Amino acid sequence: MVIKCCAGDCRTRNTTADALRVGEDIPDEPDDFVQFNCTKCGYVAMHKPCYDKLSDFLLKHVKSGTMNTQEKMKALWDKGRSGKYDMISKSHALRCYHCSNGTLCCVTEGRLPVMYNIGGMSSTPRTKKKTRTKKAIFTPTSHLADSDNSDANIDDPDLLSYIWNRDKIEQPPVQQILEQKMADLTCEEAFPDLPLGHLPPPRPVVRVLPLPSVPLPQFRRRAYPTFHCIEISTATLWKPQFIGYNGKHIHGLIMKLRLDGVHIINISVDRMVPRIYVYAHNIDDREIACLLIEKTIEDIVINPRPKRCK
Numbered sequence: 001m002v003i004k005c006c007a008g009d010c011r012t013r014n015t016t017a018d019a020l021r022v023g024e025d026i027p028d029e030p031d032d033f034v035q036f037n038c039t040k041c042g043y044v045a046m047h048k049p050c051y052d053k054l055s056d057f058l059l060k061h062v063k064s065g066t067m068n069t070q071e072k073m074k075a076l077w078d079k080g081r082s083g084k085y086d087m088i089s090k091s092h093a094l095r096c097y098h099c100s101n102g103t104l105c106c107v108t109e110g111r112l113p114v115m116y117n118i119g120g121m122s123s124t125p126r127t128k129k130k131t132r133t134k135k136a137i138f139t140p141t142s143h144l145a146d147s148d149n150s151d152a153n154i155d156d157p158d159l160l161s162y163i164w165n166r167d168k169i170e171q172p173p174v175q176q177i178l179e180q181k182m183a184d185l186t187c188e189e190a191f192p193d194l195p196l197g198h199l200p201p202p203r204p205v206v207r208v209l210p211l212p213s214v215p216l217p218q219f220r221r222r223a224y225p226t227f228h229c230i231e232i233s234t235a236t237l238w239k240p241q242f243i244g245y246n247g248k249h250i251h252g253l254i255m256k257l258r259l260d261g262v263h264i265i266n267i268s269v270d271r272m273v274p275r276i277y278v279y280a281h282n283i284d285d286r287e288i289a290c291l292l293i294e295k296t297i298e299d300i301v302i303n304p305r306p307k308r309c310k
Helices: 011-022 048-059 069-074 174-185 236-243 245-259 283-302
Strands: 032-038 042-047 104-106 115-117 218-223 227-233 266-269 275-279
Touching: 011 048, 032 048, 042 048, 048 069, 218 283, 227 283, 236 245, 236 266, 236 283, 245 266, 245 283, 275 283
Parallel strands: none
Antiparallel strands: 032 042, 032 104, 032 115, 218 227, 227 275, 266 275
């Protein structure tokens, strides 16, 4: 039975043409074929060596960063969303030799190509079938031997020790088992009474007294046309930490407000009275600055920084 290969660059066809031209013997045609589907001719066949050469050529045009070579080979002829046939469908290597106008696509069964043999046209793909191992069935020994004369059916005395005989095991009654359990849980031994004063005293209960809470400062805010004034009803211990060395902390507070879009001209602290003056053109900016100053002073009063030892 002669089957024409649909590959455009068929090795067998080219070798046969060269042998006829030179006058040599015609080589044998391969027996294995792969089934293809042509958009014009329908079902056609391709030699297995030609299919291997075509697959190696098409794999170079498949781009995927997550698939290895075997996964690309399985997805090569898949037209689904996870397949790669759309990357190779316009390749010149998939032009049918018979009509020169149709596009070839391998017929697959479970993502594997359908193989044919020249002896019998079978559409079963040549794949290794998974052999299913049957589970071992264990039959109890009491079912294999006669229940009445199980020992009589076996002559070897060494094998009799491996046969389980239900009649030889004597189960104690339930009442006896309960009595034994109660005896194990009951302690009938009497312990002597110890004289007073021989036991260690109990551990004293130490009660942790809560620490006195620090009174928070009270703020009184007054608004003027060009500045705000904050009066603080607490001691002036917060002033050094709030001002910083040469006004470093106040300057950092002003820069932080300016980065947030709050334009503050200046913040000054009265030396005699616990007052803070906030200067800005916009009244909203002065209000925001006052809130941040009050929050900073509360943090200083609650968690004061330790003084440096000179």
